[in-house]
Amino acid sequence: MSSEKRAITSMSFNFLEWQDESPKRCALPSEKGNTPFFEWIRSAPRWGASCAGKRSGRSSSPCCSSWCTSGSDLILISAAYYKIGSVLLKVEPDGKSVDEIWRGAFLEIHWTTPIYHEGYLYAFSGRNEPDAHFRCVEFKSGKVMWDRDESWTPHSTPTPSVYGRGSALLAEGKLIVLGEGGLLGLFKLTPGEPEEFCRFQVPQLHYPCWAAPVLSEKRLYLRSEDALVCLDMSAR
Numbered sequence: 001m002s003s004e005k006r007a008i009t010s011m012s013f014n015f016l017e018w019q020d021e022s023p024k025r026c027a028l029p030s031e032k033g034n035t036p037f038f039e040w041i042r043s044a045p046r047w048g049a050s051c052a053g054k055r056s057g058r059s060s061s062p063c064c065s066s067w068c069t070s071g072s073d074l075i076l077i078s079a080a081y082y083k084i085g086s087v088l089l090k091v092e093p094d095g096k097s098v099d100e101i102w103r104g105a106f107l108e109i110h111w112t113t114p115i116y117h118e119g120y121l122y123a124f125s126g127r128n129e130p131d132a133h134f135r136c137v138e139f140k141s142g143k144v145m146w147d148r149d150e151s152w153t154p155h156s157t158p159t160p161s162v163y164g165r166g167s168a169l170l171a172e173g174k175l176i177v178l179g180e181g182g183l184l185g186l187f188k189l190t191p192g193e194p195e196e197f198c199r200f201q202v203p204q205l206h207y208p209c210w211a212a213p214v215l216s217e218k219r220l221y222l223r224s225e226d227a228l229v230c231l232d233m234s235a236r
Contacts, residue, residue: 074101074139078109080127088142102142107135111210112167115175120145120191122175124166129154132164134177136191145191150179158206159183167212176215178222181207204229 075098078086085105089098107114107125114123121139126132129152136145152160163179168187170176174197175187182205188195205224214221218234 076114076121076139078107078114078123080108080110080125080131084108086142088139101140104142106142106144107137110165112165112212115168115170117170117189122168122187122189124150124163124168126151126165129164129180132162132166134163134166134194136194138191146193148194155207157181159201160207164207165210167210169213169215171215176213176220178209178213180209181205182209182222182224184213184222202229 073091075089075091076086077089078084083105085103086107086109087103088101090101091098107121107123108127108131109123109125110127112124114121116139119139121135121137123135123137124132125135132150132152134148134150137143138145150162150164150166152162152164158181160179160181161183162181163177163183163185164181166177166179166183168175168177170189173189175189177185177187179185182202183199184202185199186197188197202222204227205222207224209222209224211223215233218232220231220233222229222231
């Protein structure tokens with residue numbers, strides 16, 4: 001089967017990607033259904049011979065923002081395998097080409113989607129448990145504003161005391177964070193330094209908690225592989 005027939009379409013952002021022996025790339029289809037441009041996510045020559053022929057996974061959704069100074073669009077794409085890291089692309093006004101703004105392995109997002117707020121990204125980075133970090137990155141420059149170590153020894157405990165490769169959502173100007181072992185936390189949105197208001201180990205949850213938390217009607221939904229928890233946030 002050809003790469004094109006194995007293609008997977010991400011409906012949320014209409015990106016096209018596939019996983020095979022060739023380098024991955026993404027596309028931005030237009031409203032008419034044609035594809036105005038392609039951009040490589042991973043290239044063996046760029047990252048070295050050790051990446052050649054290896055499969056890669058990109059499970060996080062792209063992060064998009066309007067660049068107010070020029071009216072163009074910025075798109076962040078990230079992956080965690082083989083030091084692929086992240087790349088920020090600027091879509092040109094004609095919608096048919098992109099320019100690379102920055103690229104680096106300091107932000108390797110495995111499956112979570114980064115939170116964009118007022119020019120900064122808040123995201124968990126790392127392919128495996130020992131690689132886990134919680135970072136704030138300036139969106140336009142790629143500068144790491146702060147870095148919080150959330151690493152832990154794989155399978156050493158079902159409920160680690162760190163967030164590991166966590167997930168987050170933005171609500172009322174704060175970050176609600178769910179760690180991969182069921183640790184629930186609340187953070188202030190600030191590029192200055194990480195500020196954690198509180199944390200709580202959800203008793204019903206344990207590793208792996210890889211689904212992002214969901215907030216609806218003041219109820220917070222959290223999930224692991226074998227449990228679904230709903231917390232009433234209206235009185236808090």
